[in-house]
Amino acid sequence: MENQEKKRILSMYQCTGTFTLGNYLGALRNHIKLQEEGYDCVYALADLHALTVRQVPAELRKYTKEAYAWLLAMGLDLSKTIFFIQSQVPEHCQLAWLLNCYTQFGELSRMTQFKDKSAKHADNINAGLFTYPCLMAADILLYQADYVPVGADQKQHVEIARDIAERFNGIYGDVFTVPEPMIPKHGARVMSLQNPLSKMSKSDENQNGNISVLDDPDTIMRKFKRAKTDSGSEVRFGEGKEGVNNLMGIYAAVTGKSFDEIEAEFAGKGYGEFKPAVAEAVIAELRPIQERYREIVADKAYLEETYRAQAPKAQAIARRTLSKAMKKVGLVQ
Numbered sequence: 001m002e003n004q005e006k007k008r009i010l011s012m013y014q015c016t017g018t019f020t021l022g023n024y025l026g027a028l029r030n031h032i033k034l035q036e037e038g039y040d041c042v043y044a045l046a047d048l049h050a051l052t053v054r055q056v057p058a059e060l061r062k063y064t065k066e067a068y069a070w071l072l073a074m075g076l077d078l079s080k081t082i083f084f085i086q087s088q089v090p091e092h093c094q095l096a097w098l099l100n101c102y103t104q105f106g107e108l109s110r111m112t113q114f115k116d117k118s119a120k121h122a123d124n125i126n127a128g129l130f131t132y133p134c135l136m137a138a139d140i141l142l143y144q145a146d147y148v149p150v151g152a153d154q155k156q157h158v159e160i161a162r163d164i165a166e167r168f169n170g171i172y173g174d175v176f177t178v179p180e181p182m183i184p185k186h187g188a189r190v191m192s193l194q195n196p197l198s199k200m201s202k203s204d205e206n207q208n209g210n211i212s213v214l215d216d217p218d219t220i221m222r223k224f225k226r227a228k229t230d231s232g233s234e235v236r237f238g239e240g241k242e243g244v245n246n247l248m249g250i251y252a253a254v255t256g257k258s259f260d261e262i263e264a265e266f267a268g269k270g271y272g273e274f275k276p277a278v279a280e281a282v283i284a285e286l287r288p289i290q291e292r293y294r295e296i297v298a299d300k301a302y303l304e305e306t307y308r309a310q311a312p313k314a315q316a317i318a319r320r321t322l323s324k325a326m327k328k329v330g331l332v333q
């Protein structure tokens with residue numbers, strides 16, 4: 001009965017580019033650890049959400065497979081965790097439609113991500129972008145997830161999923177588990193190396209600002225050496241020193257050292273020695289994963305077989321919830 005006592009965690013990732021060091025240290029690495037911490041984890045690639053912004057079809061396909069291989073290379077364990085591709089489980093779209101009918105125009109209009117993305121893609125404010133939170137609520141509620149680990153930018157979406165679940169349960173009885181956002185303990189917030197006031201992002205125009213998890217050692221070294229720091233030279237955490245703070249955060253996340261230990265290690269040494277040390281630590285962290293990644297992507301048949309075999313496992317859970325919801329609202333079974 002162990003399984004019933006385990007709390008379920010659900011998370012999904014957009015796959016519109018290669019993961020960055022920020023995705024890796026801020027989310028992926030911590031999420032994968034949760035499978036060892038007694039949680040029942042369900043993870044997926046949110047390729048349907050990716051369509052809310054225009055994608056190049058061949059690239060979306062490529063990035064989806066790449067992202068899948070990367071999580072396997074990181075050690076995601078398919079004997080413990082379900083890991084699938086959202087579009088391969090049609091129940092997500094089906095439940096999303098139902099939830100659309102229990103979500104108000106007004107509440108979707110207030111979503112900050114909708115407002116931001118509408119401003120950014122003014123030529124393509126499509127209905128999918130608007131109802132994105134309903135699809136995300138379906139992702140979460142289908143699996144009766146207890147916790148959803150998310151960064152600050154997605155917290156509002158988990159909150160609306162809770163509101164929708166409570167509203168639905170209020171009318172029809174307990175259909176959905178009401179999920180809680182989970183703020184991971186060690187979630188490093190990695191900023192751009194070129195503009196340490198904004199988050200590291202794969203869509204950063206300045207490619208020197210972001211480290212891709214697939215960057216080779218020379219590229220990683222070069223980008224860290226060019227990282228923006230302030231005019232001082234002391235390796236010390238402090239206000240107004242966002243560049244150094246960010247590098248210290250990365251070094252701490254990768255080596256497990258505290259900020260005090262890092263300051264002591266580099267006392268009297270300056271940025272000139274600190275930056276390459278951060279680069280070396282990141283290179284050493286990524287190297288074994290990159291090696292496994294290359295083996296996995298080289299074996300296309302294995303990769304395809306693997307993700308295809310995961311969809312029915314997710315579907316078995318999703319279908320139970322969907323049919324319960326369909327029955328409750330009066331659809332003929």
Ligand code: TRP
Nearest residue numbers: 010011012013014046049136139
């Ligand atoms: N919207 C999330 C993001 O952009 C991705 C996502 C889709 C998600 N469905 C989800 C995250 C369900 C958590 C749970 O990062």
